[in-house]
Amino acid sequence: MKNIGKIKHFNEEDVRFATPKEVAEYRANRLKCSRIVDLCCGIGVQTGAFAKTCEQVLGIEIDERKVDNAKKNFPDENLKFIKGDVLDEKVIEKIKDFSPNIIFCDPERLAEEKERNLFSIKPDLKKLIDAYSKITKNICIEMPPRMDLEKLKDFNCEKEYLSINNKLNRLDIYFGELKKSEISVVDVFSEARIEKSKKLIKTKSVKAPLKYIFEISEAIVKADLINEFAGKINALILENKDKNKVFLTSDYFEEDDLLSLCKPYKVIRICNNLNDIIRILKLKGFGKVILKYSIEPKNYWKERNMIENQLNKNMKKEADLFRINNQFVIGEEV
Ligand SMILES: C[S@@+](CC[C@H](N)C(=O)[O-])C[C@H]1O[C@@H](n2cnc3c(N)ncnc32)[C@H](O)[C@@H]1O
Numbered sequence: 001m002k003n004i005g006k007i008k009h010f011n012e013e014d015v016r017f018a019t020p021k022e023v024a025e026y027r028a029n030r031l032k033c034s035r036i037v038d039l040c041c042g043i044g045v046q047t048g049a050f051a052k053t054c055e056q057v058l059g060i061e062i063d064e065r066k067v068d069n070a071k072k073n074f075p076d077e078n079l080k081f082i083k084g085d086v087l088d089e090k091v092i093e094k095i096k097d098f099s100p101n102i103i104f105c106d107p108e109r110l111a112e113e114k115e116r117n118l119f120s121i122k123p124d125l126k127k128l129i130d131a132y133s134k135i136t137k138n139i140c141i142e143m144p145p146r147m148d149l150e151k152l153k154d155f156n157c158e159k160e161y162l163s164i165n166n167k168l169n170r171l172d173i174y175f176g177e178l179k180k181s182e183i184s185v186v187d188v189f190s191e192a193r194i195e196k197s198k199k200l201i202k203t204k205s206v207k208a209p210l211k212y213i214f215e216i217s218e219a220i221v222k223a224d225l226i227n228e229f230a231g232k233i234n235a236l237i238l239e240n241k242d243k244n245k246v247f248l249t250s251d252y253f254e255e256d257d258l259l260s261l262c263k264p265y266k267v268i269r270i271c272n273n274l275n276d277i278i279r280i281l282k283l284k285g286f287g288k289v290i291l292k293y294s295i296e297p298k299n300y301w302k303e304r305n306m307i308e309n310q311l312n313k314n315m316k317k318e319a320d321l322f323r324i325n326n327q328f329v330i331g332e333e334v
Helices: 014-018 020-031 045-053 064-073 087-099 125-134 218-223 226-232 257-261 274-283 297-308
Strands: 035-037 058-060 079-083 100-107 141-142 159-162 167-174 183-187 191-194 212-216 236-240 246-250 262-271 289-291 318-324 327-333
Touching: 014 191, 020 045, 020 167, 020 212, 035 218, 045 058, 045 079, 045 183, 058 064, 058 087, 058 257, 064 079, 079 125, 087 125, 125 141, 125 274, 159 218, 167 218, 183 257, 191 226, 218 226, 226 246, 226 257, 246 297, 257 262, 257 318, 274 297, 289 297, 289 327
Parallel strands: 035 058, 035 100, 058 079, 100 141, 159 183, 289 318
Antiparallel strands: 141 167, 159 167, 183 191, 212 246, 212 262, 236 246, 262 327, 318 327
């Protein structure tokens, strides 16, 4: 379940749209300043995190019930909430008077099927940027993380993907002095960060796995930073026909914060057929096997049970089964 911290005033829907606490804290550190505005602040999870790193915080929200809840959730002295439409001239005037160093916005995401405008977010991105860049150029906006980056090609901003437990979680775009690079990926817990290189980087690839396989965060794949990441952890790209499954490989690895952006597995054996797989899993005392190759969700448990039913059920040890081109690779998480 999503961690939204120790707040008391919310309903089920509010939680679905609220910022996870760990993301709120990461952003609050990155956007630390004297005066910050949180546009579209909902029940205030992000606003409350800003109150810990910034001197004065102003939250704006259109929904009266949410504003009331935000006020009850965060009665901090350095925090003020206003009910209003962020595109309303009077609201913009109040924000101008506050003289913020940074403006943050977590807009409402529209359901994909209702997507009519460019960005499927509310309020409109262009109107928002037009109105607020007159107050400060230092703006950060949360965007739908799976959106096509082509749509942002006319914006001079950093695209920062946030990763939690190897999964893509958020996309934030940074304007003005907040922009540090073109594209970046950050692990929210360790704050390990990787940026797009200005030079073209092409990492060597190999056809067969070495001693370790690395399952890289979805965020790195989405940001297209695979070559940069492989270079940083001294790994090679493992050539794979299945383009949905990108793995790196190496003969060794050293402890590094960047490893929070991938999961390393020790290669136990490369197998050519099911009999081989079962024989090795039994021999090595595995009782469970997680399938790491592309498989239709409806077939996942059928296939997994078919293998596990032939293993010793008393064994708790878990293996991971990869398919690289025409071979299977048995691995174990390090
Ligand atoms: C994704 S939620 C924000 C969640 C918030 N960060 C939190 O942790 O609770 C987006 C919010 O934008 C608000 N919103 C949408 N359009 C708005 C507008 N024009 N002005 C102000 N708020 C707006 C919605 O009511 C919704 O609460």
